[in-house]
Amino acid sequence: MTGPFASFAGDDIVPSITRAAESAGSPAPRVAAGLPVCVTEDEAGVTDFLAAPFGTVAEQDRTVRALAGRT
Secondary structure, eight states: OOSHHHHHIIIIIHHHHHHHHHHTTOOOOOOOOOOOOOOOSOHHHHHHHHHHHHOOHHHHHHHHHHHTTOO
């Protein structure tokens, strides 16, 4: 995985989960992320279809920055 989410996951999410596990006396868990993938010629249609369950790209970017404290 590449891009901003990979950095956020590697710099913030995984270390936080690892510290919590260690504090609880548990081994560090493996962390995996899933991403939706679509091959299409109808980019606008798929974008609209996915906006309902996942939000728009702009909303996702704001959410990731907010979670990372990088607003």
